[in-house]
Amino acid sequence: MxxxxxxxxxxxxxxxxxxxxxxxxxxxxxxxxxxxxxxxxxxxxxxxxxxxxxxxxxxxxxxxxxxxxNCWRPPDPRTICINTDAAVHKATKASGRGMVARNYLGNILAAEAHVDRYSGLVQIEEAKAIREALILARTI
Structure with missing residues (x-):
């Protein structure tokens, strides 16, 4: 097995x-x-x-x-974990960002996705995703 x-x-x-x-x-x-x-x-x-x-x-x-x-552990019960990601499509000059908020059990509390014009730098798109996650955190 x-x-x-x-x-x-x-x-x-x-x-x-x-x-x-x-x-x-x-x-x-x-x-x-x-x-x-x-x-x-x-x-x-x-x-x-x-x-x-x-x-x-x-x-x-x-x-x-x-x-x-060195290994992942579930967060403290008072903690909310928000994961972010950004992706770009240079050919169409589009970017997408997403975030998912979960509690310590892994249950989804909130999720968002945004599509925008590509700024030209992946790091900026990642930073936008983090900024939007912070805004999301204030609403939870």
């Missing part, structure tokens, strides 16, 4: 990398060597497995604390 789960996680990691490379080609006409795509997927898979190992292996307290500090 454990090997089956690992194969599924690795497959998802490979598919995610293929999707990102496909988008980079479609929107930016950037190519990436296949072996680099697979290596990136393997690296992320190894990182994921390493972060989740502490659940099944007995480790000394020091090793466990180090591993926990």
């Amino acid at each position: 454990e090997d089956g789960r690992k194969h599924i996680v690795l497959t998802v990691s490979i598919l995610w990398q293929i999707w990102k490379v496909r988008n980079d080609w479609c929107f930016n006409r950037k190519r990436k060597e296949e072996r680099l795509v697979i290596n990136k997927a393997l690296d992320e898979w190894h990182e994921f497995e390493e972060c989740n190992e502490f659940r099944t292996e007995e480790r000394s307290r020091t090793q466990t604390e180090e591993r926990i500090n």
Whole structure:
């Protein structure tokens, strides 16, 4: 059963990398060597497995604390987590931004998406997404 789960996680990691490379080609006409795509997927898979190992292996307290500090943990119950992302389509000079607010259980509290003209810099689009997330946070 454990090997089956690992194969599924690795497959998802490979598919995610293929999707990102496909988008980079479609929107930016950037190519990436296949072996680099697979290596990136393997690296992320190894990182994921390493972060989740502490659940099944007995480790000394020091090793466990180090591993926990390097892995994601659910936020404090009083915390709301807001994730943002921005994307650009240079050919049409369009940009899109999105944000999702979740509570400590992962339940969606609010979500927004915005489409706009591309400013010319991806960093500006990311900053706009963060600004809009801060505005969203004030309404929750």
